[in-house]
Amino acid sequence: MADLFDGYPLGQQWDEMFGSPGQPRSAYAGLFTSLQPMAGEELSARADLLSQTYRDAGVTFAHAGEEQPFPLDIVPRVIGAEEWDVIERGVAQRVLALEAFLADVYGAGEVFADRVVPRSVVTTSAHFHRQAHGLVPPNGVRVHVSGIDLVRDEAGDFRVLEDNLRSPSGVSYVITNRAAMSQVLPELFADHRIQPVDDYPTRLLAALKASAPANVADPTVVVLTPGVYNSAYFEHALLARQMGVELVEGRDLVCAGNQVSMRTTDGQRRVDVVYRRIDDEFLDPVHFRPDSVIGCAGLLNAARAGRVTIANAVGNGVADDKLLFTWVPDLVRYYLGEEPVLANAETYRLDDRETTEWVLSSLDQLVLKPVDGSGGKGIVIGPRADEKTLADLAVKVRARPRDWIAQKPIGLSTCPTLIGGRIAPRHVDLRPFAVNDGSKVWVLPGGLTRVALPEGELVVNSSQGGGSKDTWVLSGARPAASREVPESTRIEFTAADLPDDPPAQDPGPLNDTVVGQSQQQQQGAFRARNAPEDGGTTPC
Amino acid sequence: MLSRIAESLFWIGRYVERADDTARILDVHTQRLVEDPWIDERRACANLLALMGSPCPEDEADTERVLATLAFERDSPSSIVGALSAARENARGAREVLSGEIWESLNVTHNALPQQRTMARRYGPHALFRFVRERSAMVFGLADSTMSRDESWLFLVLGRSLERVDMTARIISTRVLAGDAAPSWTLVLRSTGAYEPYLRTYRGVVDSSRAAEFLLLDRLFPRSVFAALDQAESCLAELERSTVRDTTRIGVAGEAHRIVGRARTLLEYMSTPELLSRLPARLEELQRTCSAASAAVSNHFFTEQAPQVWVPEGVA
Known part of the structure; x- marks a missing residue:
């Protein structure tokens, strides 16, 4: 299957x-x-x-x-x-x-x-x-x-x-x-x-x-x-x-x-x-x-x-x-x-010429991130980028290396x-x-x-x-006390004067279903009495 | 109005509120079973069943049993399906005073239950609880906007208020009586829909005595015990107004009014520490108060006789 x-x-x-x-x-x-x-x-x-x-x-x-x-x-x-x-x-x-x-x-x-x-x-x-x-x-x-x-x-x-x-x-x-x-x-x-x-x-x-x-x-x-x-x-x-x-x-x-x-x-x-x-x-x-x-x-x-x-x-x-x-x-x-x-x-800073040159020469194998970006904006993933993106990126990185970091994908x-x-x-x-x-x-x-x-x-x-x-x-066994969110107060009460069983819920009046059934039965019986072709039932 | 109709309206109020509250409780309960990794499922389920008035031995209690008893049991007025069916039966007999929209709403709810039940089996019960909450809100919302504020309205709201007192007291009991298998106060507040109002009121972490106080005594939150008692009392006062002219010089006219009023004043004037020190007994009293008030309302207003059966004298 x-x-x-x-x-x-x-x-x-x-x-x-x-x-x-x-x-x-x-x-x-x-x-x-x-x-x-x-x-x-x-x-x-x-x-x-x-x-x-x-x-x-x-x-x-x-x-x-x-x-x-x-x-x-x-x-x-x-x-x-x-x-x-x-x-x-x-x-x-x-x-x-x-x-x-x-x-x-x-x-x-x-x-x-x-x-x-x-x-x-x-x-x-x-x-x-x-x-x-x-x-x-x-x-x-x-x-x-x-x-x-x-x-x-x-x-x-x-x-x-x-x-x-x-x-x-x-x-x-x-x-x-x-x-x-x-x-x-x-x-x-x-x-x-x-x-x-x-x-x-x-x-x-x-x-x-x-x-x-x-x-x-x-x-x-x-x-x-x-x-x-x-x-x-x-x-x-x-x-x-x-x-x-x-x-x-x-x-x-x-x-x-x-x-x-x-x-x-x-x-x-x-x-x-x-x-x-x-x-x-x-x-x-x-x-x-x-x-x-x-x-x-x-x-x-x-x-x-x-x-x-x-x-x-x-x-x-x-x-x-x-x-x-x-x-x-x-x-x-x-x-x-x-x-x-x-x-x-693993991350590289572009703070010396050597690293910067190395990064620039291997842009297509690295991920370049702008240092102040958030939400994934401006990130260039080298192995997936096209020629033009990489060329643009190289210009930007060369101009302001402080603005970028490089990471191995x-x-x-x-x-x-x-x-x-x-x-x-x-x-x-x-x-x-x-x-x-x-x-x-x-x-x-x-x-x-x-x-x-x-x-x-x-x-x-x-x-x-x-x-x-x-x-x-997943959690292991219950941690002893740490679980309970700290409560500033507790209620102290006695339950000694309590009856054993909690009260049941009030039932409604013997409601219309019961009455209704007897109504139906009676009506049914009435019809049966007045329907001689059904035969069989003898009123008494 | 006819006693029979008045009784139906009273019980529509009670049943719809009961279904609503039960759905809220079960929703929080099932979610808790799922999300709390350290919960003892059988104990939590047994406690819930006991406090909802359908006790069952602990080794038989599990989620399935809880849902069968409190959600799907067709013949029990304590279950969601049972309560909604009973509400619809009552509405069927009172169609001439209920607005068409309310009847339709109850009927649609009832007719959709089997399908909701199948859905609940396949996708988990949350959708059912949500459906019930929405439909209850719809019934009461329609009542609010389409019914005159006459006796019929008063009986409907009276039923709803008394039921609310009872159910809120039961929910608090689940926290107070269940020992270490008890839900947290946060969950108790959530199952009465009070969590966000509570947070907005006290701006902070949930604290036991404040939470208990909020659910019992808050004047402004409509599901608190006090607010519901207050509303029941004002309905009763309205209903008895005509009789006041004739007789009452001392106290109140009706037994139900007396019972509800006494419970209300007790909450209102008892100091909070005193109230909380015997909390379980107070909650139990509140539940019994509701039963007594409900019985008194029946005695006073719904003097319907049981159907009499005339038996022809036998021929010797």
Whole structure:
């Protein structure tokens, strides 16, 4: 019998599900057993239901100016407990190192004095903001939320592709993906222990509150969005809703005397923490682009005065610069005195003539990335580019080598994906999200798996038409106390005076069905009496 | 109006609300079974069944049993299908006072149940729960916009309010009584549709006593026990208004009004710590209050006699 996975091709790359044809890896064993007996049409029908769910719920991503349902593939990606442990440690370690680096850059600058990183790398970065110098956040956290992009290389090891420390998006899809999958394919979940993801908003809110200016008893948190036309507006709204906080636009905020407030029907209300999803350049027209209409004038001064916390902090872009990326392993060793748990993807800086010349001569074998690009924009994949693209690229690289880095192409791992009623391999990456509350870096179990839906495509970004997968982190036995979200109070009560059985639900009146039946019977009997041709029944 | 019709309206209100609430509870329950990796399925299911008034031994309790008993059981007024069928039967006998739209809505719901059931088997029950929630909202929405605010409306809303008190109390009980197999307060709030209003009200993490307080006492959230009791009370006050003129000098006219009013004042004037310290017993009382109030309403307004059967005297 032809099953779902028949003829599933295994290429050069690591495949997430299969080690060899027909042999699933141990984390996928349960999933394989559940999916295998399903017919392609059955799975397609479920997939239709899944996309219908997303359309109804308005889970969308603005792509090229159009609001589109975010494509969610029906085959989940599974990460085993041990593998996850490595990712979790690696991500937390990296975040801590980058926090220390940011504190250093906008403070003493010891890292430059110790010649670990040249000062010019930072000062030439478009995201280095002198305005943030000396601005120390209340609990020392600058990277409240981060997304560290990982890929798996041919050997099956996770490597870091880039860091996102400004406003990484995608976490809302982690939450909605799980909710939609558990509605549409509940039976898949039955055989697995999957770590839940729905407490992310609670964790985020706790971290944001922890970062509020000192001496504020019950801090007011807001989410600052550029507005409904932003590509990630859905996410801003979802996070605000699930945290139960106000979703504000720049025009809702007002800053006077270094105090940020929002305009409400009860007059102005103080704001203590702004979780902003607006780029630095647009955040505050006083300090950055004066033509910005989506920011709040005076916000940065208020932060400097210690009256409001901006999360994530201004100027974080200097630490997720793709050029600085090449130094991150050194930063981990320098600040933490540890070896990096997760290695970088192999990357070359164009900082000396020799390397630049070598890169220029082998453009067709390398991936070139602009250092300040995001969302997959401007990336040139050498082996797939045509002559003209490469020639243009060479001109640009020669003119400004500082703007580019070169990477050896990584054969991103593949994961089974439903394409046109068949299961086929597609390339995936992984973006785990980390929340830093000042005492601990918590990594959301799973994160966003993005999948490049066109065959062979390596750019998985959603702004390039990529989709996503629900990402399962299998859990071991129940962790003792860590599971329960901390509750500030417990209810103490006695149940001693309670009767044994809970009351049953009230039944309705012996209702019309019973009465109706007797009515029918009587009518029936009446007809029978008056229908002599039926004969037989003698009235008595 | 005719007692028989009044009774039908009262029970339409109760049954539709019951189906709605049961769908919400089951939706959250099934989702929890799927998403919580550490759950003890049998215990959670046994607890749920016991608290919904259909206890079953723990080793027989599983999701299938829960769905069979609380969703699909045709003859039980506690299941979704049973309640919606009963609501439709009641509506059939009261078509002259129900607006055509409400009847049609109930009838369409009833007719779609077998198909929904098949869909639930194939694609999981979530779509069914959602369907039930939407149809209930439609019935009450149509009632809201197409019925005069006369007795018929009052009986419908009275039934809905009493049922809501009962069901909300049961949902809170699932949290309070089930020990470590209990759903979290977040889930309890979600199964009453109160999660987002709660978050917006208290802006923060879910806290046990605040959550209990919100579900029991909040004046502004319509599914809280207090708000539902308040609404039931005002319906009863309206219904008794004509009799007030004649007799009542002391207290209230009707037994039902007295029962509901007493439960309401108890919640209103008892301090929260006092209320929470004997929470399980209070919740149980609330459920019994609803039964008693419902019985009193029946006695007072629906004095219908059982059909009498005349037996011809036998010939000796």
